[in-house]
Amino acid sequence: MTFNFPDSLIDAALSVTGLTDYIRLLLEEDKQLRQVWVTGEVSSAHQHRSGLFFTLQDPDGTAGIKCVAWNSQLAKLAQKPTIGEQLIILGSIRVYRDRGEYQLSVWQSLAAGVGLQALRYQQLRNRLEAEGLFSPQRKRSLPPHPQTIAVVTSPTAAAWGDIQKTLKQRYPGLHVLFSPATVQGEQAPDSIVNAVSRVEQDGRAQVLILTRGGGAVEELACFNDERVVRAVADCPIPVITGIGHQRDESLVDLAADVCVHTPTAAAELVVPSLAELYDQHQQRIAALHEVVLHEWETAVLQLQQLQNRLQRLRLDRQMQQERQALSWKRQQLVQATTRQLQQATQHLELLQEKLVSLDPKAVLQRGYAVVRQENGAIARSADELSVGEELLVQLGQGEVKVKVVEKHEPPRRQEFYD
Numbered sequence: 013m014t015f016n017f018p019d020s021l022i023d024a025a026l027s028v029t030g031l032t033d034y035i036r037l038l039l040e041e042d043k044q045l046r047q048v049w050v051t052g053e054v055s056s057a058h059q060h061r062s063g064l065f066f067t068l069q070d071p072d073g074t075a076g077i078k079c080v081a082w083n084s085q086l087a088k089l090a091q092k093p094t095i096g097e098q099l100i101i102l103g104s105i106r107v108y109r110d111r112g113e114y115q116l117s118v119w120q121s122l123a124a125g126v127g128l129q130a131l132r133y134q135q136l137r138n139r140l141e142a143e144g145l146f147s148p149q150r151k152r153s154l155p156p157h158p159q160t161i162a163v164v165t166s167p168t169a170a171a172w173g174d175i176q177k178t179l180k181q182r183y184p185g186l187h188v189l190f191s192p193a194t195v196q197g198e199q200a201p202d203s204i205v206n207a208v209s210r211v212e213q214d215g216r217a218q219v220l221i222l223t224r225g226g227g228a229v230e231e232l233a234c235f236n237d238e239r240v241v242r243a244v245a246d247c248p249i250p251v252i253t254g255i256g257h258q259r260d261e262s263l264v265d266l267a268a269d270v271c272v273h274t275p276t277a278a279a280e281l282v283v284p285s286l287a288e289l290y291d292q293h294q295q296r297i298a299a300l301h302e303v304v305l306h307e308w309e310t311a312v313l314q315l316q317q318l319q320n321r322l323q324r325l326r327l328d329r330q331m332q333q334e335r336q337a338l339s340w341k342r343q344q345l346v347q348a349t350t351r352q353l354q355q356a357t358q359h360l361e362l363l364q365e366k367l368v369s370l371d372p373k374a375v376l377q378r379g380y381a382v383v384r385q386e387n388g389a390i391a392r393s394a395d396e397l398s399v400g401e402e403l404l405v406q407l408g409q410g411e412v413k414v415k416v417v418e419k420h421e422p423p424r425r426q427e428f429y430d
Contacts, residue, residue, distance in 0.1 A: 029109070036107035039114060045105040050077070050116065051124055052101070054093045066093045068101060068116070073233070079103065081118040091123040096133070098124040133236060137263060140238070145245045146266040152250045154270060154282060155218050160187040161282055162217035162249075164207040167192045171225045171254070171275035178279035183286055189217055195224040200234035205243045212248060219282055220247060222264065223254040223275040235262040244268055254278030382406040394419045 026034070039045055052068035055076060059065075063083050069076035079101065081089060093099060102120040107113070140146065161179075165171050172190070179186055193207035194200045204222070211217050222244065224232075234240060235255055244251050245267040253268040254275045265271035272278050383391040384404045391397055397416050405412045 028112070032107065032109050032112050035114075036109060039105045039107055042105075047102070047104060048116075050101045050103070051099065052077070053098050054095050057093055057095050064093060066095075068093075068099070071098075078113070078115040079118050080115055081121070085119060089118070089121040091121045093118075093121055100124045133263075136236070136238060137266075140241060140263065140267070145241065150245070150269075152269045154250050154252065156284070158186075158218040158283060160189065160216045160218055162189040162191055162211040162214075162220045164191045164193050164204065164211065164220065164222045165224055165275070166195045169195065169225055171223045174275045175221065175223065175279045178276050179283060182280065183283040186283060187216075189214060195234065196227070196231050197234070201237040201239045204234060204240050208243045208247055217249055220249055220251045221254065221275075221278050221282060222251060222268070223278055224256065225275065226256040232256055232262060235264040238263075240264055241267045252278050252282055 050068060053071055055067045055069040055073075057064060057066035064081045064086055066079050066081075067076050068079050079093070081093065086092070091097070091099060100122040101116065101118055102122075103116040103118040105114055106117045108115060144150065163172065163175055165175070167190070176188070179188060189211065191207040191210045194203035208220065208222070211220055232255060235253075241263045244253070244264050250269045251267075252270040252272070253262075253265050254272045254277055255262055255265065256273065261271065270281065272281060382405070384406065385391055385396070386402060386404075391403065397403070397419060399416050399419060401416045403414050403416065405414055
């Protein structure tokens with residue numbers, strides 16, 4: 013649908029510059045705003061070459077205003093704005109036309125005590141520190157070569173892109189689990205806690221990166237939230253934080269196992285560079301080659317020294333003496349062996365002669381016979397035989413079978429008595 017606006021309406025419309033100039037005139041010409049006293053807590057401060065830029069915030073964090081103390085006025089301030097301090101500021105409202113923003117140009121700054129937010133921060137830090145959540149003994153070392161890491165940050169933040177780029181350059185093939193979270197605002201603490209919990213339940217990550225880009229202190233307040241600090245401290249896997257570019261550490265940084273100040277630094281620390289590993293490997297190869305070459309040269313030198321010593325010792329003469337000693341021992345061994353062989357031969361001949369004399373066949377050759385009964389037993393007495401019994405008579409040449417037809421008793425032995 014197309015709308016046709018009247019020319020009078022178009023002529024009456026203001027440009028952005030015109031509207032901004034109108035607002036600037038209203039604010040800067042207002043007598044109340046040209047010299048106004050404002051009290052609040054310094055939540056962030058940044059020293060620039062032209063002056064000190066800081067944010068003055070209500071203690072409950074509901075509202076804040078940007079302030080600037082130019083260098084020409086900075087030395088005249090009774091109290092220099094410092095993060096966490098409660099101040100009373102005298103200044104005037106000025107409009108920055110290029111961005112359509114207003115800020116308080118500071119003339120004077122008076123101390124009004126410690127800020128409520130700073131006091132709450134310090135109380136929480138002291139309590140968590142007393143519980144041991146920041147103890148160095150709780151810190152765990154990062155795995156040297158993780159295969160899976162998790163990243164908790166905003167999906168729209170530049171930090172996520174920086175981490176992806178850095179990890180891909182340093183360690184291609186790494187498995188990265190992304191657990192998105194809101195990292196600014198009132199919903200950020202619960203969102204971060206849930207994101208960390210998802211990583212824990214997944215169970216694959218070996219290290220977790222909690223990160224976001226730079227910002228004002230009030231924008232990073234979620235990283236001082238007790239829920240987030242406890243989630244990081246209780247995480248079963250090592251946690252590395254890379255939160256903004258601030259010099260001051262957040263409570264999450266204190267609870268993490270390792271903390272750095274940028275997302276890129278976190279990505280560089282969590283994995284080694286394959287290019288650097290390759291260079292180190294080449295250096296080790298070169299060092300090993302030098303060690304082996306040195307050992308080889310040392311061994312060659314030692315061998316040469318031993319050869320020189322052998323030449324000085326006249327081993328040929330020692331070898332000749334050893335040969336002569338060996339020849340003499342060999343002769344002794346032959347003589348002893350020959351002597352034992354002769355003795356054994358003689359002993360064997362005696363045994364053979366004795367065996368021949370005991371051989372029953374030799375006795376039979378001399379005309380004797382061996383009489384055996386039917387059961388094969390040798391008959392030694394007539395009393396053992398019966399008339400009609402068949403006997404086997406073994407002669408010197410052959411055997412005959414006979415039958416007992418008659419037997420005679422042996423003559424009685426004559427006994428003599430004294």
